[in-house]
Amino acid sequence: MPRLGIPFAEKMYVWSMDTDQSHTRMREAQYSASRLLSGLLFGKLVVLGLIALFLIYLQGFDLIFTLSFWLEPSWAGVFVYLTILCGLGLYAHQSQTVKTIPAMPEAQELLEPIPLAQEAQMINISDFFSEDAKKSVERAYDLATNFGHAHVDPLHLFIGTIDTQEIAVVFSRLGLTFETIQEPIGRKLQTREFGKPPILSESAERVLLEAFRQAVHEHVREVNASELFACAYKQDLFLQEVFLDNGIDTVMFENMLEWLRIHEKMRERYKQFQKAAYSKPTGAMNRSMTSVATPLLDAVSEDLTTAAVQGHLPMLIDRDKEIEEIFRVIEGGGQSVVLVGSEGVGKTALIAGIAELMVQEDVPSILQDKRLVRISIPHLVSGVDASQAQDRLLQVFYEVSRSKNIILVINDIDQIVSQGSAGATDLAATLVDFLSRGGTFALATTTPQAYTALVERSMIGRIFQKVLISEPDQQTAIHILESKIGGIEYEQNVIFSYEAVEKAVKLSDRYMHETYLPKKAIEIARETALQVAKTKGVDALVTGQDIAAIISSKTGIPTTSVGEDEKTKLLSLETHMHGRVIGQDEAVNAIASALRRARTELRSGSRPIATFLFLGPTGAGKTELAKTVAETYFGSENKMIRLDMSEYQDTSSINRMLGVPGSLQGGLLTEAVRKNPFSIVLLDELEKAHPDILNVFLQVFDDGRLTDVTGRTIDFTNTIIIATSNAGTQYIQDAVSRGEDIAHIKTHLIEEELRSIYRPEFLNRFDGVIVFKPLNEQDVFEITKLFMKTVASRLESKGIGFRAEDAAVVELAHRGFDPKFGARPLRRLVQEEVDNAIANALLEGTAERRDTIVLEPGGKIHIEKGSIL
Amino acid sequence: MTKPSVSLILKITIIDALREGLLFPFWWYSKGLRDIFTKLFACAKESVSFFGLDIWAKNLFVPMYGETSFTGRFVSFLVRFFMVIARSFAVGLWMFILVLIGMISVVIVPFTLFGFFMHLIGMFIS
Numbered sequence: 003m004p005r006l007g008i009p010f011a012e013k014m015y016v017w018s019m020d021t022d023q024s025h026t027r028m029r030e031a032q033y034s035a036s037r038l039l040s041g042l043l044f045g046k047l048v049v050l051g052l053i054a055l056f057l058i059y060l061q062g063f064d065l066i067f068t069l070s071f072w073l074e075p076s077w078a079g080v081f082v083y084l085t086i087l088c089g090l091g092l093y094a095h096q097s098q099t100v101k102t103i104p105a106m107p108e109a110q111e112l113l114e115p116i117p118l119a120q121e122a123q124m125i126n127i128s129d130f131f132s133e134d135a136k137k138s139v140e141r142a143y144d145l146a147t148n149f150g151h152a153h154v155d156p157l158h159l160f161i162g163t164i165d166t167q168e169i170a171v172v173f174s175r176l177g178l179t180f181e182t183i184q185e186p187i188g189r190k191l192q193t194r195e196f197g198k199p200p201i202l203s204e205s206a207e208r209v210l211l212e213a214f215r216q217a218v219h220e221h222v223r224e225v226n227a228s229e230l231f232a233c234a235y236k237q238d239l240f241l242q243e244v245f246l247d248n249g250i251d252t253v254m255f256e257n258m259l260e261w262l263r264i265h266e267k268m269r270e271r272y273k274q275f276q277k278a279a280y281s282k283p284t285g286a287m288n289r290s291m292t293s294v295a296t297p298l299l300d301a302v303s304e305d306l307t308t309a310a311v312q313g314h315l316p317m318l319i320d321r322d323k324e325i326e327e328i329f330r331v332i333e334g335g336g337q338s339v340v341l342v343g344s345e346g347v348g349k350t351a352l353i354a355g356i357a358e359l360m361v362q363e364d365v366p367s368i369l370q371d372k373r374l375v376r377i378s379i380p381h382l383v384s385g386v387d388a389s390q391a392q393d394r395l396l397q398v399f400y401e402v403s404r405s406k407n408i409i410l411v412i413n414d415i416d417q418i419v420s421q422g423s424a425g426a427t428d429l430a431a432t433l434v435d436f437l438s439r440g441g442t443f444a445l446a447t448t449t450p451q452a453y454t455a456l457v458e459r460s461m462i463g464r465i466f467q468k469v470l471i472s473e474p475d476q477q478t479a480i481h482i483l484e485s486k487i488g489g490i491e492y493e494q495n496v497i498f499s500y501e502a503v504e505k506a507v508k509l510s511d512r513y514m515h516e517t518y519l520p521k522k523a524i525e526i527a528r529e530t531a532l533q534v535a536k537t538k539g540v541d542a543l544v545t546g547q548d549i550a551a552i553i554s555s556k557t558g559i560p561t562t563s564v565g566e567d568e569k570t571k572l573l574s575l576e577t578h579m580h581g582r583v584i585g586q587d588e589a590v591n592a593i594a595s596a597l598r599r600a601r602t603e604l605r606s607g608s609r610p611i612a613t614f615l616f617l618g619p620t621g622a623g624k625t626e627l628a629k630t631v632a633e634t635y636f637g638s639e640n641k642m643i644r645l646d647m648s649e650y651q652d653t654s655s656i657n658r659m660l661g662v663p664g665s666l667q668g669g670l671l672t673e674a675v676r677k678n679p680f681s682i683v684l685l686d687e688l689e690k691a692h693p694d695i696l697n698v699f700l701q702v703f704d705d706g707r708l709t710d711v712t713g714r715t716i717d718f719t720n721t722i723i724i725a726t727s728n729a730g731t732q733y734i735q736d737a738v739s740r741g742e743d744i745a746h747i748k749t750h751l752i753e754e755e756l757r758s759i760y761r762p763e764f765l766n767r768f769d770g771v772i773v774f775k776p777l778n779e780q781d782v783f784e785i786t787k788l789f790m791k792t793v794a795s796r797l798e799s800k801g802i803g804f805r806a807e808d809a810a811v812v813e814l815a816h817r818g819f820d821p822k823f824g825a826r827p828l829r830r831l832v833q834e835e836v837d838n839a840i841a842n843a844l845l846e847g848t849a850e851r852r853d854t855i856v857l858e859p860g861g862k863i864h865i866e867k868g869s870i871l
Numbered sequence: 872m873t874k875p876s877v878s879l880i881l882k883i884t885i886i887d888a889l890r891e892g893l894l895f896p897f898w899w900y901s902k903g904l905r906d907i908f909t910k911l912f913a914c915a916k917e918s919v920s921f922f923g924l925d926i927w928a929k930n931l932f933v934p935m936y937g938e939t940s941f942t943g944r945f946v947s948f949l950v951r952f953f954m955v956i957a958r959s960f961a962v963g964l965w966m967f968i969l970v971l972i973g974m975i976s977v978v979i980v981p982f983t984l985f986g987f988f989m990h991l992i993g994m995f996i997s
Contacts, residue, residue, distance in 0.1 A: 031875035035883035042888075072986065075993020083987035090980065094895055094903060295936075371926065 004124070006115040006207050008215060010107050012122065017210040019128035019136070021143045021154075022199055029140075036099045043092040050088055054081035103224050104129055112218050115211040127214040127225070134227040138162040139210070143200060152197025156209045157190060160234035160241055166227040172258055175500045176250055177545070183244050190240055209233045220263055223270070232259045257477070258500045261484040268317055268485060278362040279311040296401040296408070298394070302381040306357035306374040306411060318355030319485040320478045321348065324471060325355060328445070331467050333366045338437055340415060340446040340462075342453045343471030346521025348482070349447040352471065353411055356445070369409065374445075375402075376411040379418060383429075392432055399436040410444035416452035419460050434461045451713060479507045479519040486524055494531040496538075501546035503527070509553045509561050512607065513679070515717045526552055559680040559720050560601070572598050575634065582630040583623050584784040588744070589616060589772045593631055596722065596769070609706045613723045613767065615688070617751060618774025619735055621824020624726040628684045631722065636681060643674040643721075644684045647691035656695055661711035668710035675708075676716050683718075685725040689759050696764055699723075703767035725768075730755035735776050735821065748773045777824045783815040785825050789832045790857070797840070803854035803868075804840075810857045835861040899980050907976045911969045918965045924958045927951060 004016035057078035058066060065071045071079065128136060142162035146154045163169050164180055173179060213229040222229075235241045235255060245255060309315050318325070331339050341349045357374045359365045377398065383391040402408045412418070418429045437444060446466060448457055457463045474482065483506060487498050507523040514522050527544075530552045534544045550561040560568075571578070575594035583590060596612030599605045605612075616624040632642035649655065661669040668676060675683065688696070702708050706719035730751045737747045751773065752765055765771065777785070790811060794804040806814075814835070818828030836857060843849040843863060852868025891898075919925055935947040 027875045027879075031879045031883050032887075034875065034880045035887055038880065038884045039887055039891075042884075073989075075990045075997060077990075077994060079990035080987065080994060083983050083990060086979070086983045087987060090899070090983070091891070091895060094898055095891055097903065097906060098891070098898070 004207065005118060005204055006211055007118050007122075007124070008112050008115050008127075008211055009122070010109060010112055013125050014118065014122040015107070015112075015125045015127050015211070015214065016118070017128060017202070017207055018124065018126045019139070021139050021202070023143065023147055026140045026143065036095075040092070040095060040099070043088060043095055047085065047088045047092055050081055050085040054078060054085050057081055106130060106218050106221075106223065109218055112215045114215070115208055127211065130214060130217065130225050132224045132226050134166045134168070135163075135213070135225050135230050138166060138227045138230055141165065142206075146194075146200035147198075149191060149194065150196050150198060151191075151194040151200050153195065153203035154200050154206050155194070155203050156206050156234040156238040157187070157194075157241065159206055159209055159230060160238065161187065163227045163231040163234070168226065168228045168262055169231050172228070172231070172262065175261065175498070176248075176254070176258055177499050177501060177543075178248055178250070182248060186240075186244050186247075205237055209237050212237070222263070222266065226266075228259055228262050232256070253477075254500060254504065257480050257484075257504065260481055261487075261500065261503075264319060264481060264485050265488065268488075271317060275358065275362060279313075296398075296405050299375065299377075299398045299401045299405075299408070302378055302394070302398065304376045304378070306354065306376055307360050308373070310354070310357040310361045315354040315357055316351060317485060318351055318358065319482050320474070321352055321355060324352055324469070325359070327469050328352070328356065329366050329369075331469060332368060332443065338443045338446065338466045339469050340448055340453070340457065340466035341471050342448055342450055342468050344449055344473060344518045346518040347471050347473045348520060349471050350413065353445055353447070372407045372409050374409050374411055376413065379412070379414070388429075392429055395429055395432050399432070402442050403436070406442075408442055410442060412444055412446040414448060414452075415446035415462060415466070416448045416456045419456045419462060430460060430462050434465050437465050473518045474520060476507055476511055476519070479511070479523055480504060482520040483507055483523050483527060487527065490528055490531050494535040495540045496531050496534050496542050496544050498527070498531070498544045499546065502530070502544045502549050505546040505549040505553075506530070509550060513553055513557045513559050513561065513717075513720070515715060516676075526556075557679055568601075571635075572601060578634045579627070579630050582633075582788070583627050584788065585777065585781045586623050586627065586774055589614075589624075589627055589774060592770050592772060593627065593722070597631070597635055607719060610703065610718050611720065611722045612769050613703050614725070615765070615768045615771045616724060616726045616774055617730060617734070617756075617771060618728075619731040619776050619822065619824055620728055621826035622774035622777060623825070624724075624774055625684065625686060628682055628724045628726070631724075632682045641678060641680075642682045642684055643671070643678065644686060645671060646686050647688050647695070648686075650691045650695045653692055653694045655692070656698065657711075659695070659698065660708070663711050666712055668712060668714065668716070672708060672710035672714070672716045675718060675721060676710075676714070679717055680720045681722075683721050683723045685723065688725040688727045689729040693761070696760070700764060700767060727759075729759045734773060738776050739821075744773055744775065776821055777819075779815065779819050782819040782825060782828060783812065785828060786811050786815040786818065786832075789828065790836075793832070793836055793840070797855065800844075801851035802849055803852075803866075804857070805854060806836075806857040807859065809859045810861075813859045836863075839863045896980055904976060908973060911973050915966055915969050918962050922958045922961050922965075924955065924962050927955050927958055931955065 004018050007014040007016040009015075057076075061071075061076070061078055065078075066082075128139075131139075139159065139162060142154050142158035145151075145161055146158050151158070164173075209230065210233075212233040213225050216229045216233060217225040220229075232255075235245070236252075242252060245251075250258075306315065328339055328341075331337055341352060343349045353374070353376075356365070356369075360369055360372065360374055363370050382394055382398070386394065402410065412433075418433060433444075436442075444466075453463075453468070457466070480503060483503050487503060491497060506527045507519065510517075510522040510526050511519055514526075517525075526549060530544055530548050533552060534542050534548050547562055553559075554561045575597060576590055579590045579594065592614065593612070596605075596614075600611040616627070618624055628642060629639050632639050636642070645659070650659065657663065657669065659669045659671045661667055661672060667673070671683070675681070685691075685699075698708065702718050702723070706717065708716045708718060710716060733751065733755050734747060737750070748771060752771060756765060790804070790806040793806075797804045814828070814831060818825075818831040820827045839857075839861060840849070840855055840863065843855060843865065849855055849865050850868075854866040854868065856864050856866055858864060931951050932944075932948060933951075934944045935950060936943075938944070938947060
């Protein structure tokens with residue numbers, strides 16, 4: 003007896019199908035018997051028909067047109083009547099056994115299942131279940147019986163669906179096999195309560211009712227195994243945990259099932275569309291024959307309704323709201339509409355969708371029995387001057403107004419007004435005049451920038467009503483891409499995993515900011531499919547890694563998962579950096595940790611990877627550390643975008659950074675980051691910049707983006723921003739010499755010394771303010787050794803060795819040490835003493851290949867001769 | 872999955888065959904005919920738009936091919952008038968065929984049974 007039900011229209015929808023083993027066996031037997039009977043009846047029909055034909059043949063075929071054949075007894079007559087009876091019997095059998103799916107309740111949303119209380123007319127929802135779904139329930143019972151379980155639970159239902167073809171598709175797209183989840187499920191099955199015979203638990207009954215409810219909500223014809231699978235998953239937290247262990251969360255799971263639904267809906271729509279397309283004319287003539295031939299229009303345009311009938315246009319997914327708005331404007335007053343949206347957000351797809359709806363005549367009456375024709379402005383103006391182009395347009399409009407069945411589509415309507423020349427103005431005026439006289443109406447497209455700059459305040463802007471087409475969100479974009487994947491798979495002979503689809507949308511949305519969803523995701527998917535087909539061969543699986551690799555190659559940002567080599571490198575970043583930077587452990591550790599966080603995605607996606615302010619005296623290694631990070635992790639020192647802030651001392655210098663107003667080029671900073679989004683930005687000597695310039699960075703530090711003068715938003719979320727400053731140097735040196743604690747120094751610096759230079763809100767936005775300690779003699783000694791290594795590596799290319807005696811190194815370190823200027827004097831000293839002496843030796847020819855130059859105390863060198871060949 | 876035995880399948884097949892055979896006339900004059908008439912009715916309903924009769928009738932006074940002159944309008948009206956008649960005739964013919972199928976459906980069972988037994992008995996008597 004059912005315990006739960008869904009009330010709707012004074013009826014109660016319940017699950018009341020007997021699914022125990024004996025009923026299942028009986029249903030199977032009935033199904034087989036029905037098929038056997040159909041076969042027997044068909045066989046009988048064929049045999050009897052052949053006998054009847056043979057007997058008629060013997061008597062002559064002319065005879066069947068005589069009354070005597072039908073009335074006078076003959077064996078031929080016996081068999082003819084028997085054949086007809088047999089045919090009627092077969093028809094009756096098929097009509098009785100072929101299941102007719104009852105129509106789903108007409109409702110947007112059904113109420114949640116409630117306990118059965120009062121008497122109401124019961125409707126068994128199993129009638130709405132597909133054969134696959136019913137068999138899944140039977141398998142669930144079977145499983146519970148075989149295990150001796152007391153109840154059939156959502157887990158049993160879930161396992162019951164796994165054998166169906168659609169769920170096999172779900173598993174393969176998710177990159178799973180049943181074996182991967184078999185073990186925990188097996189363990190869970192062992193913990194069930196035992197008892198005989200198994201009965202349907204209340205939670206399982208809820209799953210069945212929820213599956214029905216979901217099917218009604220989705221407007222599908224019957225409840226499929228996938229609905230059952232999804233509802234069992236939603237009902238059972240254990241199953242959600244099992245999938246989560248395999249990297250599949252509820253959103254991914256839901257999107258994967260949506261993929262199945264989209265596929266099913268597209269198939270259904272295609273069938274309906276084909277039927278409707280049969281009666282839609284494809285030429286210039288409409289069904290009522292009121293239109294006229296339009297030869298000139300045909301030469302400069304494309305008939306979108308014809309293209310839709312021929313199946314050349316893509317199907318529209320998830321854009322009901324926009325379509326509704328467009329129709330509302332059109333119906334409101336037959337007004338022309340301009341779709342304003344960025345490149346790639348789906349304006350053309352929307353127009354294609356309208357063309358398809360026109361084929362099905364599922365449009366407002368003003369659009370019925372009409373054709374949608376896209377005028378090509380380049381075709382219209384090619385090879386003629388402005389006045390001739392205007393003349394052509396007038397003729398086209400004449401044809402349109404006479405034909406009366408044409409709705410115009412003008413892509414990029416800003417083309418008509420963009421040149422600002424007299425000719426363009428004439429075209430715009432001609433169009434406005436034609437449309438305002440009610441010749442027809444038009445659907446146009448343009449971008450937001452072009453609309454603001456050219457259309458809005460022009461005469462065209464007055465006659466077109468704006469409908470904003472915004473970029474779809476990630477979920478919608480995933481659904482749109484899912485609808486396109488079938489075509490891409492067919493073209494390239496590859497198979498997409500769900501992860502690949504999701505990554506194409508999410509990574510392109512995150513890292514490619516100059517194009518828009520869904521187009522950029524579709525293009526990435528297409529490109530990856532081609533690449534995978536070439537490298538992995540036919541029927542290869544396109545994975546998330548393949549998508550990430552393509553996005554990395556396009557943007558230069560590492561998006562693939564961390565490999566073994568990179569893992570080792572990341573874990574030993576500090577060691578690598580200390581190869582070039584001596585001391586300054588706090589700064590090195592902070593940078594290394596930030597890079598590790600960034601690479602393992604444990605950071606905010608809407609801010610730069612890290613922002614640091616390095617404070618300290620000159621020559622302490624601030625810039626050197628930035629260069630080291632650029633070399634060790636970003637690949638090269640060139641990956642560092644360096645801005646000497648001393649060049650930005652007045653407010654007007656902001657134009658150099660963001661671009662000159664009115665120009666089409668971005669600024670030094672914005673262009674550099676746009677071209678290399680994965681890089682280090684070094685703001686050297688920050689205290690020298692004008693305070694207003696620093697305000698620009700408030701937004702960068704907070705939101706990870708900056709808009710240049712051309713209106714482009716530049717993404718800073720993949721940059722590390724390091725600002726260096728000498729502010730408070732004197733205090734640092736004094737405090738260090740007094741032996742004060744570095745944490746105390748930092749606090750005092752921020753609270754006192756820097757207050758007059760940087761505003762508190764600016765300092766607060768840095769992830770870390772790091773104080774570089776002045777170098778001591780020991781540090782300078784270590785740095786001297788590094789310099790000696792650099793000299794040796796420079797000579798290595800000439801085949802000459804180099805060695806510095808310990809005493810020489812100590813002497814150089816001692817002479818090069820200056821507490822005020824850090825390692826800078828040392829660099830000069832090495833240049834003056836060591837490099838000069840080596841240069842002289844090379845010029846005099848005293849040092850040759852295989853020789854070793856030895857540096858001695860006092861800046862002297864001697865040559866150790868190498869072996870002679 | 873639990874598989875049914877062959878004997879069970881055969882038993883059900885025989886029972887179903889007998890049941891369907893015996894109940895066939897009752898089924899035919901209840902649900903069978905109702906299904907057939909539903910299909911015929913849907914077919915008839917579609918025929919008007921299939922032959923475009925509704926569109927032609929609605930545009931009876933609308934000039935064809937954009938010819939808005941008096942002659943154009945007059946010729947258009949004449950052509951449309953005859954087209955409406957021709958299409959009505961086509962729809963009528965189609966309706967007639969559907970009605971014929973409906974009538975045959977009503978009488979086919981007794982007619983076939985009568986014919987079969989008449990021929991069979993006749994052959995045995997002769």
